[in-house]
Amino acid sequence: MSDRRPNRFFRNMTAKIAAVPMILTALCVFVGGTVWTIVHSFTDSKLLPRLRWDGLDQYERLWNTNRWIVSIENLLIYGLCSLILSLIIGFVLAALLDQKIRFENTFRTILLYPFALSFIVTGLVWQWLLNPDLGIQSVIRGAGWIGFTFDPLNNSKIVIFGVLIAGLWQGTGLIMVLMLAGLRGIDQEIWKASRVDGIPMWKTYLFIVIPMMRPVFITTLVIIASGIVKLYDLIVAQTSGGPGISSEVPAKYVYDYMFQGQNLGQGFAASTMMLLAVLVVVIPWAYLEFGGKARG
Amino acid sequence: MADRVAALSGPQGPRPRRRFSRRNIIIYGTLAVVAFYYLLPLYVMIVTSLKGMPEIRLGNIFAPPVEITFEPWVKAWAQACTGLNCDGLSRGFWNSVQITVPSVIVSILIASVNGYALANWRFRGADVFFTILIFGAFIPYQVMLYPIVIMLREIGLYGSLWGLVIVHTIFGMPILTLLFRNYFTSLPEELFKAARIDGARFWGIYFRIMLPMSLPIFVVAMILQVTGIWNDFLFGVVYTKPDTYPMTVQLNNIVNTVQGVREYNVNMAATLLTGLVPLVIYFVSGKLFVRGIAAGAVKG
Amino acid sequence: MHSVEIKNLDLHFGAVKVLQDLNLTIARGEFLVLLGSSGCGKSTLLNCIAGLLDVTAGQIFINGANVTWAEPSDRGIGMVFQSYALYPQMTVEGNLSFGLKNARLPRDEIARRVARAAEILQIEPLLKRKPAALSGGQRQRVAIGRALVRDVDVFLFDEPLSNLDAKLRADLRVEIKHLHQQLKNTMIYVTHDQVEAMTLADRIAIMKDGKIMQLGSPHEIYNLPQNRYVADFIGSPSMNFIDGRLESGVFRAAGIDIPMTGYDFRAGAASDGKVVIGLRPEHIATGDALASAAIRTRVKVDIVEPTGSDTLIFAPLGGTSVHVRMDGQTRVNPGDEIEIGILPGRASLFDRDTELRL
Secondary structure (H helix, E strand, C coil), X not given: CCCCCCCHHHCCHHHHHHCHHHHHHHHHHHHXXXXXXXXXXXXXXXXXXCCCECCCHHHHHHHCCHHHHHHHHHHHHHHHHHHHHHHHHHHHHHHHHCCCXXXXXXXXXXXXXXXXXXXXXXXXXXXXXXXXXXXXXXXXXXXXXXXXXXXXXXXCCCHHHHHHHHHHHHHXXXXXXXXXXXXXXXXXXXXXXXXXXXXXXXXXXHHHHHHHCHHHHHHHHHHHHHHHHCCCHHHHHHCCCXXXXXXXXXXXXXXXXXXXXXXXXXXXXXXXXXXXXXXHHHHHHHHHHHHHHHCC | CHHHHHHCCCCCCCCCCCCCCHHHHHHHHHHHHHHHHHHHHHHHHHHHHCCCHHHHHHCCCCCCCCCCCCHHHHHHHHCCCEXXXXXXXXXXXXXXXXXXXXXXXHXXXXXXXXXXXXXXXXXXXXXXXXXHHHHHCCCCHHHHHHHHHHHHHHCCCCECHHHHHXXXXXXXXXXXXXXXXXXXXXXXXXXXHHXXXXXXXXXXXXXXXXXXXXXXXXXXXXXXXXXXXXXXXXHHHHHECHHHCCHHHHXXXXXXXXXXXXXXXXXXXXXXXXXHHHHHHHHHHCHHHHHHHHHHHHXX | CCCEEEEEEEEEECCEEEEEEEEEEECCCCEEEEECCCCXXXXXXXXXXXXXXXXXXXXXXXXXXXXXXXXXHHCCEEEECCCCCCCCCCCHHHHXXXXXXXXXXXXXXXXXXXXXHHHHHCCHHHCCCCHHHCCHHHHHHHHHHHHHCCCCCEEEEECCCCCCCHHHHHHHHHHHHHHHHHHCCEEEEEECCHHHHHHHCCEEEEEECCEEEEEECHHHHHHCCCEHHHHHHCCCCCCEEEEEEEECCEEEECCEEEECCCCCCCCCCCCCEEEEEEECHHHEECHHHHHHCCEEEEEECCEEEECCCEEEEEEXXXXXXXXXXXXXXXXXXCCCEEEEXXXXXXXEEEECCCCEEC
């Protein structure tokens, strides 16, 4: 046995080698790729990326493009509605399932199955259901209500809500499951204590259980928010951004400029803006979640 | 028992409960309405795919088919056109199988080894890389799309199935690594220490001790990856060519084509076919699926 | 009028019978402890009394009123839980007053009750803090306070000290006893800790499989266990059991005969047959106490366990190994031969088939 201390670098060498894919992914793709894209968003790259500086021109052009403004508006409307509605619906459904009901598993299975389906499938089904000539609108008109109008996919003012219906159908099951797990994590004796205190159930939920579930709500919020920014497939399948540009979203803007419009610089600038939006949500959360713990 | 009960007077036994109390009507009523809303699209997909086009044009989308026909299914599977190819969704299906199988295997293998190294063989800097990885899960894919195009082109895999396998391995890594790391951390550390004292090394412990104990988490990871990769659209459309398009991309091209008459029954059959694989996994796996998405929710 | 009265109570979860035809009356101001190992139904019984579980059959009376169908909050009870079950987002004051506010009590009445509870429990300096900022003992005091402000006659405790460490448990035990002496409420207290039970209770109900095995004062339970289960359950280290036969008043086992003179047989129970004798380790005489023992024998020491205050030894006797408690100052080594004495008056005899006391 040598009495010299082994070199630090060679300690756990196998573990380090085994972690090479992770290190490469973290450094080359996540850090490297992000930096590369940000750097190239300041160039005038067109068909091919090139490092010819263009200052903030791409961003200026971006914010002067009507389609980008519409995309951002759509994302804000969709994001806000889907955030609030899926939290409320998800929590209410979870609370209903938590009432020691019969057929709980059946209900949960039904509420969650859309989440197993892709956004493409979701978008196409709802495109069909919302078809003005043969879908829900025509059925209700056929039932005698002649003046009934429900045609969101062809009305540029409300098209984003047509997408929202499909998005909620696909995603609320997940929120419900997360909320249900949160509810099940509440100490049963809290419920007993509130019954002995004579507090009605709705008040217990509102003043005791929901405040106790704050971490679950925050995590869920971050999950929904970071998912909303990525909204892409659903739009492609359900509306292709139409009518006109009225249901465009940032992710689609990026794709179209990068791979169809041969205007890479615009794509990079737009995707950098998306990254910025995500950071605005994630950094405060990470600070609260992990920074807070370090302080005790 | 009977004489015992008779001896007591006044309220006794369980509280009287009406079967149709207001509370029950509200709970079950709400759930039934919601369940109906959630099931409706699946029902409409099925009935539409079993009708002929004339019946669709005349009838109501909720009505069950008068005359059941499987022709739309056959057409969707074997004849539907995308661009110049008219061999139906079957091509996309097999592409998706060819993409999903190696992607699932490779991504799970790599992530499980990562998770194991992070949980049991902590080395300097490991936490830094892991934090970057987890943050990576939140970076919009759009930011990394083009750099990866360049990387794949450099190694000559752009447009090939193996290129897509690498992409799925990369983007599956954060969540899977987290999943495995947390699982391995939850195993008793004494087990790992005992194995080390018995002289087992990195791979020995991994294959002989950790793997046999981790079957459930591997199943969870598999469910997560199979549904995730099968349902992927963005990577498929960016990193493959029309010949190798996965099923979702091909489905979208079939349904949203601008040429020709729209055959809604074929479209719905194709949509159902594409959704079938994840649906089957979902209904078969049950609780494990729930566990997977609860863990995988971070993926967003 | 009894404070709490339980008549013919049954509770089934599906096919599992958790409580069976249980009858129990508790006097006003009594401290009753429900004692048993986990799964014996003691917590279930407490939850039935509280109204947190629906009973399958039978009745529950509190202060003479039939409360079988009443809501927990209408039964005139306060309850303290093992996990404290404090509302984490509210201050201590909020925790104490939330139920009262909800019952729409006048504000000055609420303030008066909170102040009184805080004073009794000495938690006045903590009123503005949140539960997370309290120690385990302080939390449990707040939990007791929440029961206190309800101004009720019956307190229910569901293993309130189980989450605390040994020292705090002993301190709070004394405080609860003190509280009972001060308030003179009826208290029903569930625990699996026999020391807690013996020190706190006026009466102990030992439960097993949903039935009460014995109900009596700590003194009765310890000295006159009515069956082998109770005898085995109470006492640490537990009672020694030696199988043998009873033949005209003499207990005979392998290598030892014990004439049971001085043993208080139940009327008509002293018939001959297969029996088991129970001897508490502390009732086997050694040293100076030998003088008072009627029967003496010599045993060879197997194992010695010094605990400081006492020294426990294992020695073979009557075909089994018995535990003997000796004075902590005695010096004994394994292999030594010592003399021990048996006091038939302090022993317990059980029928080997029915396991009931003779």
